[in-house]
Amino acid sequence: MIGYGFMGAAHSVGWRQAPAVFALPDAVEMAVLVGRNASAVADAAAQWGWQETATDWREVIERDDIDIVDIVTPGDSHAEIAIAALRAGKHVIVEKPMANTVAEAEAMAAAATEARERGIRSMVGFTYRRVPAVTLLRDLLAAGKVGTVQQIRATYRQDWLVDPEMPLAWRLQKEHAGSGALGDIGAHIIDMTQFVTGSDVERVSGTVETIVKRRPVQGAGSGLSGTAGEGYGDVTVDDLAIFTGRLDSGALVSFEASRFATGRKNALTIEVSGDRGALRFDLEDLNVLHFYDRTVDPALQGFTRILVTEAEHPYVAAWWPAGHMLGYEHGFVHQAKDFIEAIAAGEDPHPSFEEGVRVQRVLDAVERSAAAESRWVGVH
């Protein structure tokens, strides 16, 4: 695994837990953790259970005893590492966002296509697809439980930027972060919409906004826990994106990605409305799926709160009895499981790099629409 930030911890749980919970076709060895700072990497590897460490990813991806390369570095290095790893014949998982530009993402997808012919698998880390309630939502949609989809609402709302005196961390600077709320959390709701419906966003009209435009320069510390220094600097990424998308099925989708939704901590929500029913999900209540069935007795209709913890539900049978909750990191365990099973079966796991590219193109189109007075623009 290359990278050892917050996502490194989450992916490590995936690799550690998957073989202990699921009956996998192959054994998993957590071989090498790679990072530029040798001592920090050593500490992380010791805690997370990696056997070795290295500082040069190029050497590691050439090693014969490595089968899978898991990339959790910042987005600007994804393309280079992923393409090299695929060429070296390694199966690759790359954390989202897949890349910082459409062009990089397309190059990665091209490399994945070519590698696929050699039996090499690749996958983008949209792990929310593997929350059991989300997988169930997709399955019910595919089974026609809501009929024809007529309208969708998808939001991802957090509130960690609400305080205007929070310092100007690197995540708020375009040259380092690439993008703000749109690319970071907007990407998730675009992918989830396309995943659950099987339809692509074709056109968008949107607005991106920087609510607090200047913040205190960061003093001591780094990342989100840094303290304010002297003077103020410009915030150069968006912290709110509101956009409407048209799916190729014709349905309209309203999207909102916000880091200013006071009191909402990690509220990824989606509601799919159709002529036979509706489904809705909220990541802050992740063991639950709500289903409205228009086909039953009208006097008994209502949203049914399904606790997605039964053995009948996706992924759940391997875990705990009914009513025992799963949490955030379970998606990473399911991701590891599905990737290993796909490799063993010689099948392509989802989401593919091509699906990752589609998300990048929608993000790009939203920025183009926002720059054109929110006019509708095509995704291409």
Place this chain on the structure above:
Amino acid sequence: MIGYGFMGAAHSVGWRQAPAVFALPDAVEMAVLVGRNASAVADAAAQWGWQETATDWREVIERDDIDIVDIVTPGDSHAEIAIAALRAGKHVIVEKPMANTVAEAEAMAAAATEARERGIRSMVGFTYRRVPAVTLLRDLLAAGKVGTVQQIRATYRQDWLVDPEMPLAWRLQKEHAGSGALGDIGAHIIDMTQFVTGSDVERVSGTVETIVKRRPVQGAGSGLSGTAGEGYGDVTVDDLAIFTGRLDSGALVSFEASRFATGRKNALTIEVSGDRGALRFDLEDLNVLHFYDRTVDPALQGFTRILVTEAEHPYVAAWWPAGHMLGYEHGFVHQAKDFIEAIAAGEDPHPSFEEGVRVQRVLDAVERSAAAESRWVGVH
């Protein structure tokens, strides 16, 4: 109508609104409001729309132009007035609690039985039966939607006594109030349980408790808004009753009536569990009924939140379109409607005085059990 307290206001809404909302078989005239304090009664009558006032209920119940006597006085006068009114050939509604003792209630029921032979109707004011969601709950139970009832939980929780410095109002003194939480709000959950199941409580085991045993003597003011005076006095009614009942169907019911449930304002809840499903209701969310159906696909089971505001639901078609909320006083409108329709149809409305007696007997049994170290005792 005899009496003009808080219940007088609520009953007046019932008589005023019922003919304006429902197509009733007979016209309603709000003829005479009766109370001992002539000027206070005159004020209330003017505000609530009663045509006349009187101070002597005995005269009023003899008047030929009076058809219905609605009794909303304190419980200790119910028996005398109701029996006299029934003998005078008037249809009678009596607010709950029907009476302060079982003996009084039985005398009233005897009078009602005799009057019934002369075509005279009588009814006890358990209006929560006529909240649409409660009526629907009963209908679904009767239709077998939860199968065999295996267990019930019923609570009525308020919190207006939580503050230990709240003064010793007359409601907290046995000689005036007769009873505490048990008789006041416990009566409602006993009646509701018997109503929705069609089964009677046969035996009980229970505890009654006075949590704050001494309170400041009331100074200026009266009722619940009075202020503390000097010195402390004994609270002589219960403020918490916890009891278990055995229905004649065999199912166990856990009951709780509390005035010390901090944060719960008017939380009458009931949950009925059966081998085919479950139903639950909360008066603080009174337009909603929750239904769990064990007979559907296990992957889709969950509590369905039915918004009981559809034209298909009991009483609702006469009100507003779907999704428009009803409130507390609508139960009184439905009570007035049902009583007038029953009189016109020559049928007995529910709850009958006999049903009222059954509630009184359960209350009495709880007190006997509490006095006998919570041993199980029979209801008789």
Place this chain on the structure above:
Amino acid sequence: MIGYGFMGAAHSVGWRQAPAVFALPDAVEMAVLVGRNASAVADAAAQWGWQETATDWREVIERDDIDIVDIVTPGDSHAEIAIAALRAGKHVIVEKPMANTVAEAEAMAAAATEARERGIRSMVGFTYRRVPAVTLLRDLLAAGKVGTVQQIRATYRQDWLVDPEMPLAWRLQKEHAGSGALGDIGAHIIDMTQFVTGSDVERVSGTVETIVKRRPVQGAGSGLSGTAGEGYGDVTVDDLAIFTGRLDSGALVSFEASRFATGRKNALTIEVSGDRGALRFDLEDLNVLHFYDRTVDPALQGFTRILVTEAEHPYVAAWWPAGHMLGYEHGFVHQAKDFIEAIAAGEDPHPSFEEGVRVQRVLDAVERSAAAESRWVGVH
């Protein structure tokens, strides 16, 4: 009162209940109900308690014994009646939408301005302002409880058009209805946003959509309960409007008005996010207001579910004890009360006709933006 549809019933409750519940400065007489169909009006008047009926509104507004004219006719007649009534010196309430065009609304506002100098009061019927939880939301915002407003989300979602075989009622034809979801329910969320914030929407970017474009021609019956006849016709109003607004305070607002939100019956929701807290409300849970306070101990922060049924809350003290629910029609009672009090006090009640005009202008701007590829346009 002129008109006797669904809104006639709701307004009648307002006039009937207001004097019985609140201590009003003047007596209320429900004098004349006006409508073109003499027998239908007579039936409605008898049920709702109006003393007289008439078929010619012009005669009624000239009568000396009439003080208030309440207009609940379809929108295309509002301007003519309201302007005539104001000129005749009558206080006027007009149901929303105030008018079908901006020009009509402006003419009405001009008449109201002129009448105001003669002490004549006027008001638009946005009754949701008078739901206690909404009034409380506005009060808390005005008191600075959420600090600087940074973002707002407002939706109004219903689902009565979800079935594509529902016939083509007059409400779905532009020549009769004027507008679809945008004007009917979108108007409410625009007014509520402007009301609670005290800020105006200055610019908008939006999309309006007709999801089901052809429906069965209506056969027997009329209105929403009609049955399908032979052949199909075009739906000429929108059934979904998604738009973003910029307030003069700078905050962005996302709006959605939908008649296709399966399972949502009357879901007017608003969430106001600020740097000190957040407030949110849902009309399907109308006795509740949620408040998030960022200024308390971080370990104790969360949305507080305030049951707006305490004597401390707006309008509530005149009704029932804590925890006893209010419903839809209580807003009409509060509207009647506030209008009568304003007349007696010689003050202008809100919302004024000018405020009604502002809503009409926003609706117009949304349609202009939608016609211009969703580009941002000014409200004027």
Place this chain on the structure above:
Amino acid sequence: MIGYGFMGAAHSVGWRQAPAVFALPDAVEMAVLVGRNASAVADAAAQWGWQETATDWREVIERDDIDIVDIVTPGDSHAEIAIAALRAGKHVIVEKPMANTVAEAEAMAAAATEARERGIRSMVGFTYRRVPAVTLLRDLLAAGKVGTVQQIRATYRQDWLVDPEMPLAWRLQKEHAGSGALGDIGAHIIDMTQFVTGSDVERVSGTVETIVKRRPVQGAGSGLSGTAGEGYGDVTVDDLAIFTGRLDSGALVSFEASRFATGRKNALTIEVSGDRGALRFDLEDLNVLHFYDRTVDPALQGFTRILVTEAEHPYVAAWWPAGHMLGYEHGFVHQAKDFIEAIAAGEDPHPSFEEGVRVQRVLDAVERSAAAESRWVGVH
């Protein structure tokens, strides 16, 4: 670790994840998994990551390279193993229920007391104490946030026995299972009540019930997934226990443990009401704690829904960012962490064996009261 059932899986997650997530004072090695069936144990050990296996626990507890013995066998073997392990100088965790009888539990507590003098630590596996929201509830109670506790309600409701045709598994036979709902899930709510309040249950009055008294004899298969064979047999454990407890602080607690609460999967709930506020928790929504604060402005009072996922909350800082959910097994990770830290610090972890004994005594008292017509009996 001795035992390898469902609890074996959960405890293994604890030992595996604790050192990877928390900075522990000592390294953890998952040394030996012990069970009677050599091949089944080998399979489990391979999946869960144990280094060795053994079939004789007596040999293992004598090994010098073993520091901790974790006992997850059925309850009837707990006493023998735990006492032997403590005498052998091993730190011991024993899964709940601590033992099948009070006498066994007392013997274990005596062994723990003696071992404590030699620096040997022991702990009972009531892991729900270590759900962050439960720990926070206890901390807020201890800090006086609800003032004087006046009333408590605690329930644990599941529904896996609702179907009367479900076969007679060993868990429904007293000779194998020892107890039913009371001992299995009732134990949890007794412990949680004593833990969060710091008060002991002194007296109880209760009823235990077997709702379905005869079930099909089990045919093929075993455990809960077995199928019905021929004939019927007696259910000899309770499936519903309703009891009231008196704490030494004087407060009354209503308890319910049910396996027949249709639609409730794992609903451990507790609500603590005091004169300054209230706290409530539901295990089916385990990242949430509800807090009602009576000391704030009455117009703003309500239950605050605290998402217990902030760095300020117990255990959370080591996991994920705010709003990222934890699940069932996190309690086992926290248990492992706290046990290792206590050993390193030379301190006694909670819950001690003495606390386990207190739970056993309450269970015993409930059965004695049930056998005595639900009369109040002392806990001793």
